[in-house]
Amino acid sequence: PFWFIAVRRYLEAIVMYDSAEKRFGPIVNIVVKKAIALYESGQVEEAALAFQEVRRLDPQCMEGMVYYSHILYVRGERAKLSDLAHYAMGMDGNKFSFTTCCIVGNYYELQDDHRNAILYFRRALRLNRRYVGAWILIGHAFLSMGKVRN
Numbered sequence: 454p455f456w457f458i459a460v461r462r463y464l465e466a467i468v469m470y471d472s473a474e475k476r477f478g479p480i481v482n483i484v485v486k487k488a489i490a491l492y493e494s495g496q497v498e499e500a501a502l503a504f505q506e507v508r509r510l511d512p513q514c515m516e517g518m519v520y521y522s523h524i525l526y527v528r529g530e531r532a533k534l535s536d537l538a539h540y541a542m543g544m545d546g547n548k549f550s551f552t553t554c555c556i557v558g559n560y561y562e563l564q565d566d567h568r569n570a571i572l573y574f575r576r577a578l579r580l581n582r583r584y585v586g587a588w589i590l591i592g593h594a595f596l597s598m599g600k601v602r603n
Contacts, residue, residue: 463494551580567598
């Protein structure tokens with residue numbers, strides 16, 4: 454099946470990224486790619502550590518931070534997600550980027566503010582309609598909003 458092939462490729466990529474890190478040390482772009490591959494292969498704990506390393510190496514790097522915001526949301530880490538959302542919103546020219554909209558949407562969803570979460574997920578989808586994760590997030594927010602009404 455397709456998912457098995459995809460996971461196998463992510464696992465192969467992780468081995469290559471580990472090899473590059475051993476040879477050259479931690480390079481932000483490599484650590485980001487490794488973190489995404491770890492996330493996509495289901496190694497969420499390791500991915501979270503890799504994203505924390507990215508934030509330590511280069512706090513301004515926003516590449517892949519959508520995935521990190523998903524991890525923080527699922528873990529219920531309000532303070533870290535709040536910090537990430539505020540940082541993303543404060544960056545010049547980044548306030549209405551796809552990445553920022555997803556991060557802020559996750560933040561609002563974690564706060565049970567479903568209306569604002571939906572607003573930001575809609576903005577994200579206007580910027581990138583192909584990102585399946587944003588469709589899932591907005592659907593989850595709508596479902597959660599329905600649960601609140603009942």
